[in-house]
Amino acid sequence: METEKREMTLPAVLEPQALDVMRPDDLLRRMRLIQEVASRAMVEKVDYGTIPGCGDKPTLFKAGAEKLCVVFRLVPRIETTTTELGGGHREVSSVCYMHYSSHDGPVVGQGVGTCSTMETKYRYRQGQRKCPACGRETIIKGKEEFGGGWLCFAKMGGCGAKFGSVDKSIVDQQVGRVENSDPADCYNTALKMSKKRALVDACLTTTGASAIFTQDIEDFVPEPPAAKAEPLKAEAPPPAEEKPPPKPQSKDVEHREEICRLLLEIHGGDVDKASGELEAITTFVGKDGKTIPGKRKTSELSERQVPVVLRKARDLHDEWQAEQTQTAQDAEGKNQ
Secondary structure, three states: OOOOOOOOOOOOOOOHHHHOOOOHHHHHHHHHHHHHHHHHOOOEOOOEEOOOOOOOOOEEOHHHHHHHHHHOOEEEEEEEEEEEEEOOEEEEEEEEEEEEOOOOOOEEEEEEEEEEOOOHHHHEEEEOOOOOOOOOOOEEEOOHHHOOOEEEOHHHOOOOOEEOOOOHHHHOOOOEEEEOOOHHHHHHHHHHHHHHHHHHHHHHHHHOHHHOOEOOHHHHOOOOOOOOOOOOOOOOOOOOOOOOOOOOOHHHHHHHHHHHHHHHHHOOOOHHHHHHHHHHHHOEEOOOOOEEOOOOOHHHOOOOHHHHHHHHHHHHHHHHHHHHHHHHHHHHHHHO
16 A cells, blocks of 8 residues: 655745734834824823823823724723622722724724722822811811811811810821721722723733833822823833843832822922922932932832831921911911
8 A cells, every 4th residue: 555645845934914914114104103193193191191200101091092092993892890809899800802993893902900999099098187066077276376276167168166175076086097988989980990991001002002101100190281292202122231120019119109199299280399399308418518419200219218208208298288277277367
């Protein structure tokens, strides 16, 4: 019995058409298109923005992601799953599927995102003293010339009730960072944040815009108001010999975020002033009498510097709050 021998020859090189791949020229055209959209159709601090202390790479906001979806004819479809965590807390996980042209079109990419009411900004709140009479958080320290004690400040929506300086119904209240007793108030926020994170992730992945934008850092601080658009440039890759810095511990990241938040709140969201304040509190005089310039970004702080700077930022914030309270009291005194 004879066995027929057959030889199979494979092509040495597969043509791009056989693999249905994008040619380098097409990829470059796509990247140029994204850059042109960013510079001509996007508005800085509305569609994208640079977060102080979090590097120079701009963060893509939800509005910018939606514009890229329009440009590339992407139709997002988001599916969510809710997991109960106990204690009234929950986690929402979202998967965003990108369809081409319509909801019936092929899926060309996807992204994921999660949000939990256990995240610091939702789990905790800044506890303020409540008025035993009306229940509002409008208690301030009364001025000595007006009798001292405590006052439910009417200008802040209070009832005007007054209390003694050692009244236990006031002084025994817990203030500062306290657990949010009503996590259900954040359910809708957690849902929307999860969907937004999945949308931005899917947009970056599907369009290949990660060379220009990053995501999620925008959650560190509130998005500032709109400003004039500025052109963007793709981030250059780091030299091969350089190694990325070690990833900070979660507590370290939380402290850096708090420093950003406190300084921005003091200066009404002005990034330049907040950066200048950070530089001022980190500037010091060395043993040789020379002034060592401070840091303008929290990412430039060493792990040993972060706790020290955080204490200073908290002290400044307390002083700022005291000044705001004093101003309110002065206005109240003039009206009495």
